[in-house]
Amino acid sequence: xxxxxxxxxxxxxxxxxxxxxxxxxxxxxxxxxxQDYEVQREIVTNTYLDNxxxxxxxQKHIPPIVLVIDDGxxxxxxxxxxxxxxxxxxxxxxxxxLKLIWDSIQFFNGQVLLSAEIxxxxxxxxxxxYSEELEKMNSxxxxxxxxxxxYNEKSKTEKEVVVQNCFNNYQWFEIWSNLTPEQEVNxxxxxxAGHKPVxxxxxxxxxxxxxxxxxxxxxxxxxxxxxxKDSNSTVFSKNRVKGQFHxxxxxxxxxxxxxxxxITANVNLVHKTQSSDFEIEQFxxxxxxxxLHKFIEILLKLDTSxxxxxxxxxxxxxxxxxSLVGMFAALxxxxxxxxxxxxxxxxxxxxxxxxxxxxxNLSDYEVVRNNLDLSKINIGTVxxxxxxxxxxxxxxxxxxxxIWSNHFKGQAV
Numbered sequence: 001x002x003x004x005x006x007x008x009x010x011x012x013x014x015x016x017x018x019x020x021x022x023x024x025x026x027x028x029x030x031x032x033x034x035q036d037y038e039v040q041r042e043i044v045t046n047t048y049l050d051n052x053x054x055x056x057x058x059q060k061h062i063p064p065i066v067l068v069i070d071d072g073x074x075x076x077x078x079x080x081x082x083x084x085x086x087x088x089x090x091x092x093x094x095x096x097x098l099k100l101i102w103d104s105i106q107f108f109n110g111q112v113l114l115s116a117e118i119x120x121x122x123x124x125x126x127x128x129x130y131s132e133e134l135e136k137m138n139s140x141x142x143x144x145x146x147x148x149x150x151y152n153e154k155s156k157t158e159k160e161v162v163v164q165n166c167f168n169n170y171q172w173f174e175i176w177s178n179l180t181p182e183q184e185v186n187x188x189x190x191x192x193a194g195h196k197p198v199x200x201x202x203x204x205x206x207x208x209x210x211x212x213x214x215x216x217x218x219x220x221x222x223x224x225x226x227x228x229k230d231s232n233s234t235v236f237s238k239n240r241v242k243g244q245f246h247x248x249x250x251x252x253x254x255x256x257x258x259x260x261x262x263i264t265a266n267v268n269l270v271h272k273t274q275s276s277d278f279e280i281e282q283f284x285x286x287x288x289x290x291x292l293h294k295f296i297e298i299l300l301k302l303d304t305s306x307x308x309x310x311x312x313x314x315x316x317x318x319x320x321x322x323s324l325v326g327m328f329a330a331l332x333x334x335x336x337x338x339x340x341x342x343x344x345x346x347x348x349x350x351x352x353x354x355x356x357x358x359x360x361n362l363s364d365y366e367v368v369r370n371n372l373d374l375s376k377i378n379i380g381t382v383x384x385x386x387x388x389x390x391x392x393x394x395x396x397x398x399x400x401x402x403i404w405s406n407h408f409k410g411q412a413v
Contacts, residue, residue, distance in 0.1 A: 001026060006018045006019065018172065026065075027095075071177070126144050126148075222300055233248055244319070248321070257329065298346045298349055305353075329388050360402060369408070386409075390406075
């Protein structure tokens with residue numbers, strides 16, 4: 001992909017190049033996995049962006065798209081920049097629609113060469129005839145109808161070039177080089193501040209994004225990490241299978257272990273982690289390879305132990321944030337009281353629950369939980385606190401098997 005540098009600015013060690021690149025060059029240079037960049041959220045519904053077809057055909061202005069490039073993936077000579085690999089920091093939603101419009105235009109051009117019949121079809125006819133092809137390119141009959149309408153309105157001489165040329169105009173890009181992962185995440189959050197809010201769980205994932213490569217190197221093949229943009233935590237909890245863990249649940253579990261009390265993934269937590277007082281170094285005992293490998297190993301062992309003891313009930317219990325947060329908060333409280341290290345805490349969890357899953361008494365937990373009067377309580381908070389208190393009692397050997405009615409504090413009816 002080739003561009004012309006219009007301006008540049010320095011920000012700490014990072015450099016931003018304001019660059020113009022043709023839309024056709026940009027779209028045809030997109031990597032197959034362009035949607036998979038970790039800091040980006042999922043494709044969302046947006047009426048204005050869905051109408052981008054008119055903007056493209058009429059060659060109107062599209063707001064700048066922000067890219068990041070790594071060393072060795074670009075070269076600069078005079079005012080020209082050549083980029084061999086890039087990631088989209090801001091503008092994924094526009095890019096997604098630009099790509100489907102591009103593919104739709106190529107499809108249209110091919111159909112016109114075969115037969116002019118397509119030029120007289122209405123939207124419903126286009127949908128019936130080409131639905132399969134359009135679906136493959138993430139397009140729809142509305143986009144195709146817009147292309148046909150625009151084509152039909154032009155003179156004979158214009159028709160020969162008008163559709164082909166609509167991607168030849170220049171698009172502005174802000175292209176950042178030499179950013180740290182943390183800087184990339186922070187810029188993404190700032191760029192999205194005026195858009196549809198990024199879900200709290202996804203913001204937490206971004207703030208702890210450096211965990212992903214560590215987790216992926218764990219060597220534990222049965223471990224499957226699920227991101228918020230792939231499946232929100234509510235849907236995940238209902239459909240979880242053994243071995244799957246939601247990233248946001250793991251983050252709040254580790255934070256709860258550190259605090260020794262249940263931590264909730266909400267806006268206040270995000271603000272705290274973004275404040276100037278927040279230092280990632282305070283989590284050094286937890287955010288390192290040795291601890292994370294052991295943490296995941298214990299989770300997988302616990303998952304296997306509970307599924308063998310309780311079947312589907314155990315699998316679903318491990319997929320709820322309240323379960324993991326309550327359990328690790330209790331473990332953290334016990335560790336603080338006994339002044340033991342993070343790795344020793346995990347060994348305690350192994351000995352107390354993994355090797356003795358009956359101690360959790362999940363069948364009784366479900367009975368007590370299902371008898372709560374939901375009109376009088378916040379079910380999530382009550383469940384989390386009950387698990388926190390019940391497992392803490394188990395870790396202290398106050399109960400050999402958790403008596404859940406003791407820890408729901410008389411709210412069962």
